[in-house]
Amino acid sequence: MIYLSNMRQAWDSPGRERQWFVFWVVTAAVGLAMLAVPAPKAGKAAARLAEAHAAGHAAGTADYVTHWVPRAAQGGLVVAGLLLLGTRWLVRPVPSDGAPLPPRPGRRAGCALLGFTALMMLSSGWANAPRLHFGLWGDEESTMRKSVVGQFQRGKEGKLEWDAVSWQETFFRYKDPNNHPLNSVLARLSHEWLAVDLTRPEGFYFEERAMRLPVFGAGLLGLGALAWVGWVLGRPGLGALAVLLMAAHPWFIRYGVEARGYGFLFLFTPLALVSLVKATAGGRWRWWLAFGFCQFLLLWSYPGAVHLLMALNGAALTLIFGLKGPSRKWRRAQAGRWLTANALGAVLCILLMLPLMQPLYFYLKSARMQGPMPGSWYGGTLVGLVSGVPGHPWDQAKPLCWSW
Numbered sequence: 001m002i003y004l005s006n007m008r009q010a011w012d013s014p015g016r017e018r019q020w021f022v023f024w025v026v027t028a029a030v031g032l033a034m035l036a037v038p039a040p041k042a043g044k045a046a047a048r049l050a051e052a053h054a055a056g057h058a059a060g061t062a063d064y065v066t067h068w069v070p071r072a073a074q075g076g077l078v079v080a081g082l083l084l085l086g087t088r089w090l091v092r093p094v095p096s097d098g099a100p101l102p103p104r105p106g107r108r109a110g111c112a113l114l115g116f117t118a119l120m121m122l123s124s125g126w127a128n129a130p131r132l133h134f135g136l137w138g139d140e141e142s143t144m145r146k147s148v149v150g151q152f153q154r155g156k157e158g159k160l161e162w163d164a165v166s167w168q169e170t171f172f173r174y175k176d177p178n179n180h181p182l183n184s185v186l187a188r189l190s191h192e193w194l195a196v197d198l199t200r201p202e203g204f205y206f207e208e209r210a211m212r213l214p215v216f217g218a219g220l221l222g223l224g225a226l227a228w229v230g231w232v233l234g235r236p237g238l239g240a241l242a243v244l245l246m247a248a249h250p251w252f253i254r255y256g257v258e259a260r261g262y263g264f265l266f267l268f269t270p271l272a273l274v275s276l277v278k279a280t281a282g283g284r285w286r287w288w289l290a291f292g293f294c295q296f297l298l299l300w301s302y303p304g305a306v307h308l309l310m311a312l313n314g315a316a317l318t319l320i321f322g323l324k325g326p327s328r329k330w331r332r333a334q335a336g337r338w339l340t341a342n343a344l345g346a347v348l349c350i351l352l353m354l355p356l357m358q359p360l361y362f363y364l365k366s367a368r369m370q371g372p373m374p375g376s377w378y379g380g381t382l383v384g385l386v387s388g389v390p391g392h393p394w395d396q397a398k399p400l401c402w403s404w
Contacts, residue, residue: 017285018091021340022084028347029080035073035351039066049358058362061173064355072354076347083343090336094283098326098334099319101281102234113236117227117243121220124247124256131257132209132216139178140211140259147179148188149206174356176363180261181352182301186214187259208259215263219256222266223247229270232277250387264301265308268294272312279341280319283334291316292341296348303353303360313342 039045045066052059083090105113136144145151150164170188173179187210194210223243230239246252246266255262272294279287295312298305320334363369 017093018087021087021091025080025083025087029077029084032073032076032080032347036070036077038070042066042070053358053362056362056365058175058359061169061175061355061359064358065168065172068355068358069351072350075350075354079343079347083340086336089332090340092329092333092336094333094337095327095330098283098330099281099323101232101277105231105234105236109236110231113227113231113240116240117224120243120247121223124223124252125216125220128216128219128253128257132212134208136206136208136211136259142176142178143180143184143187143259144206144211147173147184148211149191152205171352172355174359174363177303177360180302181356182264182297183215183259183261187211190214211259212257215255215259215261216257218267219252219263222252222256222263222270225267225270225274229273229277232274261302265298265305268297268301269308269312272298273315276312276316276319279337280316280334283330283337285337288337288341289344292343292345293348295342296345299345299349300352303356313338 045063048063049059049067052063104110147165147170150162152160153163155161165188167188170179170184171181190213191207191210194207223246226242226246227239230236230242233239251262252266256266257263272291275287275291275294278284279291291312295309298308316338320331320338
């Protein structure tokens, strides 16, 4: 602990910032250089990709990983080089004339917020826990079969054979966009921890509760993270109200248990907000890097969460350049940290998500995703945004299926 404290103080000290910055960027570049070396079978993978794409469909997951991960690492090396070249401008001391954090609430208000949040977490956990054992539905079932556990299929002789899922499929499968990678990885770890013996004659070969435990825990922790936002802003009452509203919202009740990636947004969005507020107030590197890492986790949890990143970075730019009072030096120093944090998140996203893009492209070109969007879709979506409940019954035969 003493070593970590000294290391943190050295990182934040003005005289050592650039040395530490260069050290960590070079260390990351070494790792990226190792990943940037193409695999021996890269040529065959590229040929299979070209053949599948010419036929108008996606190829196998392994071929996308073999083809795109080295290219993603090469892109990361370019980013690392730009960071090193820009060290002088990106790493500057942050003057003390910035906007400080709001006054910390009193001890009584803090204890009240902590107690109320704990009560809401316990009551939400008690109310939602029975749904952990419910049967898997559509997308959950598809994720279980294709990205987490595996499935039985009939072989050429008509016998049932076990088709296991590789870890590569867990991380990168995206022939249909049902695989939310972070959820699949954590669900698989949870499922293997509570593994079901496939040789036993009774019972299913999967466990719903094990599949849902990670997102269930993330949702409950998200209530605590949301209370933390109110605390950091100096508004414990606002934090308590936000916790109450989220715990009662249909989106939280559903997605806080469902074995999908949506529930992790309840956790990483408020954590990103806390990191942003603390980063802009103090300029500490650890908070800026946490902000970038939370953005990566948001996208890795659910690739459709781009709008959240737009809102978060819009807020960051507003805090950096819109506040009255801070000097130009403060704005420049904070802008450099913001760019570095986003570079970290971008490199992580490229490494783990670039192999997903081409399969997604072919899925969006499929017949299911074509056709006009009727006016009823917009009304149903608006109702869903406000209430968390669909405005129209879901029907795969209609364009309303886009609402997933």
